[in-house]
Amino acid sequence: MPHNTFNSLQKFKIGKKSAKFYSLPALGKALGIDIQRLPVSIRIVLESVLRNCDGKKVTEQHVKELAGWQPNAPRTTEIPFVVARVVLQDFTGVPLLADIAAMRSVAGRMGKNPKKIEPMVPVDLVVDHSVMIDYFGTNKALDLNMKLEFQRNKERYQFMKWGMQAFDTFGVVPPGFGIVHQVNLEHLARGVHHDAASNVYYPDTLVGTDSHTTMINGIGVVGWGVGGIEAEAGMLGQPVYFLTPDVVGVELKGQLRGGVTATDLVLTITEMLRREKVVGKFVEFCGEGTASLSVAERATIGNMAPEYGATMGFFPVDERTLHYFEGTGRTQDEIDALKAYFKAQGMFGVPKAQDIRYSQLVTLDLSTVTPSLAGPKRPQDRIEIGEVKQTFAGLFVEQSANGFNQPAEKLEQVFTSSAGTKVKNGDILIAAITSCTNTSNPSVLLAAGLMAKKAVEAGLKVPKHIKTSLAPGSRVVTDYLTKTGLLPYLEKLGFNVAAYGCTTCIGNAGDLTPDLNEVITQNGLVCSAVLSGNRNFEARIHPNIKANFLASPPLVVAYALAGTVMRDLMTEPVGKGKKGDVWLGDIWPTNAEVQALLGTALNPTVFRSNYAEIKTNPGKLWKNISGVTGDVYDWPTSTYIAEPPFFADFGMTPAPMPPVANARALAIFGDSVTTDHISPAGSIKETSPAGVWLKEHGVSKADFNSYGSRRGNHEVMMRGTFANVRIKNLMIPPNADGSRFEGGETIHQPSGERLPIYDAAMKYIAQGVSTVVFGGEEYGTGSSRDWAAKGTQLLGVKAVIARSFERIHRSNLVGMGVLPLQFKGDDSVGSLGITGKETYDITGLENGIKPQQDVTLAIHREDGSVQHVAMLLRIDTATEVDYYLHGGILPYVLRELLAA
Numbered sequence: 001m002p003h004n005t006f007n008s009l010q011k012f013k014i015g016k017k018s019a020k021f022y023s024l025p026a027l028g029k030a031l032g033i034d035i036q037r038l039p040v041s042i043r044i045v046l047e048s049v050l051r052n053c054d055g056k057k058v059t060e061q062h063v064k065e066l067a068g069w070q071p072n073a074p075r076t077t078e079i080p081f082v083v084a085r086v087v088l089q090d091f092t093g094v095p096l097l098a099d100i101a102a103m104r105s106v107a108g109r110m111g112k113n114p115k116k117i118e119p120m121v122p123v124d125l126v127v128d129h130s131v132m133i134d135y136f137g138t139n140k141a142l143d144l145n146m147k148l149e150f151q152r153n154k155e156r157y158q159f160m161k162w163g164m165q166a167f168d169t170f171g172v173v174p175p176g177f178g179i180v181h182q183v184n185l186e187h188l189a190r191g192v193h194h195d196a197a198s199n200v201y202y203p204d205t206l207v208g209t210d211s212h213t214t215m216i217n218g219i220g221v222v223g224w225g226v227g228g229i230e231a232e233a234g235m236l237g238q239p240v241y242f243l244t245p246d247v248v249g250v251e252l253k254g255q256l257r258g259g260v261t262a263t264d265l266v267l268t269i270t271e272m273l274r275r276e277k278v279v280g281k282f283v284e285f286c287g288e289g290t291a292s293l294s295v296a297e298r299a300t301i302g303n304m305a306p307e308y309g310a311t312m313g314f315f316p317v318d319e320r321t322l323h324y325f326e327g328t329g330r331t332q333d334e335i336d337a338l339k340a341y342f343k344a345q346g347m348f349g350v351p352k353a354q355d356i357r358y359s360q361l362v363t364l365d366l367s368t369v370t371p372s373l374a375g376p377k378r379p380q381d382r383i384e385i386g387e388v389k390q391t392f393a394g395l396f397v398e399q400s401a402n403g404f405n406q407p408a409e410k411l412e413q414v415f416t417s418s419a420g421t422k423v424k425n426g427d428i429l430i431a432a433i434t435s436c437t438n439t440s441n442p443s444v445l446l447a448a449g450l451m452a453k454k455a456v457e458a459g460l461k462v463p464k465h466i467k468t469s470l471a472p473g474s475r476v477v478t479d480y481l482t483k484t485g486l487l488p489y490l491e492k493l494g495f496n497v498a499a500y501g502c503t504t505c506i507g508n509a510g511d512l513t514p515d516l517n518e519v520i521t522q523n524g525l526v527c528s529a530v531l532s533g534n535r536n537f538e539a540r541i542h543p544n545i546k547a548n549f550l551a552s553p554p555l556v557v558a559y560a561l562a563g564t565v566m567r568d569l570m571t572e573p574v575g576k577g578k579k580g581d582v583w584l585g586d587i588w589p590t591n592a593e594v595q596a597l598l599g600t601a602l603n604p605t606v607f608r609s610n611y612a613e614i615k616t617n618p619g620k621l622w623k624n625i626s627g628v629t630g631d632v633y634d635w636p637t638s639t640y641i642a643e644p645p646f647f648a649d650f651g652m653t654p655a656p657m658p659p660v661a662n663a664r665a666l667a668i669f670g671d672s673v674t675t676d677h678i679s680p681a682g683s684i685k686e687t688s689p690a691g692v693w694l695k696e697h698g699v700s701k702a703d704f705n706s707y708g709s710r711r712g713n714h715e716v717m718m719r720g721t722f723a724n725v726r727i728k729n730l731m732i733p734p735n736a737d738g739s740r741f742e743g744g745e746t747i748h749q750p751s752g753e754r755l756p757i758y759d760a761a762m763k764y765i766a767q768g769v770s771t772v773v774f775g776g777e778e779y780g781t782g783s784s785r786d787w788a789a790k791g792t793q794l795l796g797v798k799a800v801i802a803r804s805f806e807r808i809h810r811s812n813l814v815g816m817g818v819l820p821l822q823f824k825g826d827d828s829v830g831s832l833g834i835t836g837k838e839t840y841d842i843t844g845l846e847n848g849i850k851p852q853q854d855v856t857l858a859i860h861r862e863d864g865s866v867q868h869v870a871m872l873l874r875i876d877t878a879t880e881v882d883y884y885l886h887g888g889i890l891p892y893v894l895r896e897l898l899a900a
Contacts, residue, residue: 002198006030012344020200022051039247041314044222052082071359078877080239083205085122089180091129091708092209096228101633114631119169119235126173126180130709131501133510136469141498150621155640161627174622178474181215181436187611191338211306211784218299220317227786229815241879246281249358252289254367258591262297263552267374267382273308274380283310289366291350295324296441303437307379317342327602376547386570417515421465430467430529431560432504433553438532439473442601448553449486450589459578462560468494471503480600505533507682520544530559539726641712654886660798663770665836668730671776675785677727681708689719689758721791722757731836761795775802780809789816815889820874
């Protein structure tokens with residue numbers, strides 16, 4: 001039965017129908033608080049805390065604390081947030097399913113009922129991450145890539161089908177329907193939920209195992225990315241715990257100018273908010289400029305919240321949200337309920353900046369936004385289109401983290417591959433219209449199609465050696481590009497539909513031709529990729545392409561035509577056509593041209609019929625997959641799926657966490673080490689520890705697939721930890737030219753032997769030696785990759801010591817029983833003279849752990865001297881203390897479930 005805490009269970013009307021809800025205005029009245037002045041995002045979380053108040057995990061005190069949120073108070077209180085549902089993608093979802101299957105295996109071995117392990121909220125897994133661009137530039141590309149995907153991933157899909165029959169609340173959207181965030185936006189999100197038994201309505205909320213889950217913020221849904229470890233806990237009845245956040249208001253004023261896209265806007269916002277240091281904060285958009293944005297534009301901005309560092313980039317529900325729900329085929333009952341609910345809560349409409357008390361207010365005039373790219377290594381490094389050439393030329397010779405440290409005379413040199421292709425530094429070798437960020441937005445995709453039409457008509461062509469691809473976020477995109485007659489023009493430039501998935505954006509670009517790889521590696525060329533994605537970290541797109549630029553879909557087409565970033569598209573022609581030089585202005589579509597076609601993009605009948613096929617017609621390839629049955633998985637021999645070792649020696653009472661003493665440094669890293677660096681998703685090198693293991697187990701190089709696809713097998717993933725070809729371990733001496741060695745190697749101490757990091761870790765474990773990892777600022781930035789923490793733990797690392805941590809990775813480290821320690825003040829690896837030849841003790845935890853307490857790092861140097869350094873323990877909440885003491889979140893949750 002529903003409770004009536006603070007007399008908050010009230011009635012509201014949906015048309016003539018009466019329904020119930022937990023009223024925030026009523027709560028405010030009971031507590032004497034002006035709820036309407038709270039940020040809308042805080043109010044939605046508050047509703048969940050109020051509705052789920054059970055006096056145990058969620059108490060009246062939690063409700064009072066959050067209702068009394070102050071804009072600039074110390075952030076020491078944790079919020080128990082119970083979400084309405086969980087969304088997974090396959091790269092993170094498969095290891096999560098493996099963990100839960102392993103929990104059932106443990107229950108079975110202990111004589112307990114395996115069905116005790118069951119998701120308590122709906123869980124949807126969308127298969128979108130594994131498809132690769134092996135085939136491109138042909139109308140057969142989609143069919144051929146899909147057949148290859150099913151051939152490669154059969155064992156993973158069999159495992160998913162087992163999960164579908166084993167768990168009552170677990171569903172799968174098969175390959176070929178689209179990217180998880182767009183499917184979530186267009187189909188899975190229902191606005192408000194209804195509990196029929198109690199007639200209570202409540203808002204949609206979620207967490208997802210992908211950092212870009214925040215795309216859903218564009219339709220007023222509170223949700224963000226978490227690691228699979230946290231998502232598992234949320235699925236199995238644990239609230240998602242997080243510290244009460246600051247909320248940064250972003251007031252948008254004015255309107256975008258003609259020719260400026262949502263991509264240009266989000267790159268500007270990313271640059272601005274990185275500067276404002278919004279890491280770990282909620283960002284909420286307000287003001288008249290926000291109200292003027294379409295849902296597709298809002299979703300683009302919400303999507304890149306991880307790139308600007310925020311937990312969320314939230315947009316309130318308003319008339320534009322309702323229009324989007326109508327256009328994407330939601331039922332009239334759902335739309336009526338959404339509007340009535342948010343009006344009853346006093347949360348309908350985009351507020352003015354002065355109406356809400358924010359922790360900080362930032363203002364952006366939309367009319368100041370200009371066409372831009374971001375790169376070549378980070379999404380926050382925005383470059384106006386007229387400055388791309390000179391920026392690349394400057395970075396080419398620059399000796400910095402963002403530079404390439406190359407001799408100036410090499411910039412204009414021409415190299416010829418063995419197949420006769422002439423290649424220069426700055427040449428574009430991959431051009432991809434891809435990713436959830438931009439393929440959800442009809443205006444930029446139609447603009448790309450219009451540009452392709454004008455380019456083809458002008459006689460422009462894309463150089464044949466450029467790998468071009470179009471990977472729409474959903475099949476609906478192909479429908480409207482076909483109906484508008486634009487798809488054939490994109491195809492003539494090589495942008496054939498190659499897949500429905502993340503593809504190039506997550507490193508599944510497929511390989512370049514052997515001759516291009518050879519000419520790049522032999523001559524140390526700095527070649528480029530341009531993509532409509534959200535991430536461009538080194539080696540993410542392709543291991544041999546060092547300069548990666550994010551751009552809107554029409555700019556991807558423009559740069560593919562130009563063939564190089566060493567052409568200034570504002571002062572130089574894009575290329576030569578039938579009648580001579582063709583300039584960007586000649587082929588850039590007008591706003592009126594785009595607007596004239598937008599009506600085709602939101603057709604409710606198309607959306608309904610497309611998503612109905614998930615159940616009625618998922619495709620022959622999916623139907624032909626047969627999975628095992630039963631409540632407990634039987635773990636057949638597989639190089640894709642294996643029972644994870646996280647519950648080895650499991651008992652109902654946790655063993656005490658051992659002290660960290662006489663530890664060695666496994667690796668020392670600099671700033672902005674990403675989860676891609678720690679646990680790559682892309683190709684597996686034949687000579688790497690993971691490649692060697694696969695070959696030993698009968699897998700040929702052609703069938704290696706990717707690290708991302710093999711995340712269900714810990715043997716591959718632990719060998720892939722810190723194995724990115726671009727990672728720089730500062731323990732390795734510099735190269736002769738002063739540059740840093742790239743690749744996952746380290747120096748084993750005290751032997752001085754140079755080894756792959758995995759091999760050194762195994763040697764330390766065999767010797768009974770604990771290890772630590774050092775890092776700089778923003779350690780763990782990027783994807784919500786739980787294997788970055790899981791792999792770290794399996795390599796025997798007891799602590800990661802860094803200048804600062806990105807939100808999700810810090811949480812994942814705690815969730816795996818690894819200590820995150822933060823340098824204080826100006827202390828760093830450099831200032832303390834840490835080389836990796838020392839041994840280390842961590843003290844201060846012997847008498848109990850408190851959130852964010854001080855601990856001491858003792859550095860024992862080779863000369864016998866000892867330095868004691870105060871560190872901040874980044875176990876941030878009391879709940880995280882419990883997780884750590886249990887050896888991680890997974891054993892904690894399993895003990896709780898089996899004890900029930």
